[in-house]
Amino acid sequence: MKLYNTLSRRLEELPTPPGQIRMYFCGPTVYQRAHIGNARPFALGMWLRAWLRHRGYDPTLVHNITDINDKIYDAAPGASAELAERAAQWYLEDTRDLGLGMPDALPKATEAVISIVAFIEKLVDGGNAYEAGGDVYFSVSTDPGYGRLSRQKVESMEPEEESTLKRAPQDFALWKATKPGEDTSWDSPWGKGRPGWHIECSVMAEDAFGPVFEIHGGGLDLVFPHHENELAQSLALGHDFARIWMHNGLLTRSGEKMSKSLGNDMTIRGVIDEWGREVALMLLLSGQWRKPLDFNQATLEQARAQLETFRNVFRSPSEPVGDWVDFESALDDDFNTPEALAVMHRWRDHELLRRALGIFGLESIADLEQAPAELAELAGMRRDARDAKDFAEADRLRDEIAAAGWEVRDVAEPPGFQLVRRP
């Protein structure tokens, strides 16, 4: 199987199975309901894990939660820890509702501070980092290969933040002394403070896997500075780090970058509630993971139409039409999911199609079973509660239906709902 590696800028062959494939995919900074853009690396990691398992590997996926960050302090002055805790819970709920299962581990930065301090101490002892006014900075000039991942020259790099304490503008913070207004801090040899963002991931990846592992993933916007700095820190300790760097393309909204500041963002929760998890997943599958993907009304509707096309196959008699090998070659070629979908659209064999949909967590669309009448009645009451903006009651009804083994999904066109048996 081949995957594109940002570090080498080419496709690289994975070792032949069996064998471990250890994957670390960067997760969100938790301070609000997660953006749909966060669903892309999550789903990619989960699908890749399912596919690697199918191919005979022993894959592990670690997906971190950044719960120490400036954005969290800014979003909840005086109560940042509570917000981070709540938003981490939202993220777990929202990603769980995508129905793909969960990563093998979801470490939080707050749980790794002791290892982080020990890692920074090693960098200081080795001369790669220095203390200044209670902060600790990584000295970029000690790494002759710095810029290897983002292919930039140090002189032309945009400094991440200004500080008179730094020896060089591109040096970056490993440890930040506590500032007024920050309500969480940890002890360290340099005084009270908290870790910088990049060091958190180097340490959580190493805690999970040891220094060397097969795949590091994350959004394209993380190449620089986040991953460039992770790599520099880890290499400075004298060992290799991730072998393959996978960077997924970003989601756009009608061609524009989706962002909170532009007011055109969508949350995972909002998309699942409005369109259902299957539509969200089908849309994510329809784009090659390295390319940008537009998430808007029209593309969501196309995804729903694709699902309907697959459902129609199950509504017709099964015919022995289709070849698993074509599906396999599409995914083995840089995990080309749009090509895999094109292959699946040619199939008429129910068993084959169900198996392929199962890899993507979409086996449920093969399931056309009717829900019992009393559950349909509860779902109707839930719809009424939502229309009346009584979301607590709507959630309670949803949970009651879920406890009976069914999932209620809202349908926008025509307005209504579907009841689907939970996988």
Ligand SMILES: [Zn+2]
């Ligand atoms: Zn990270």
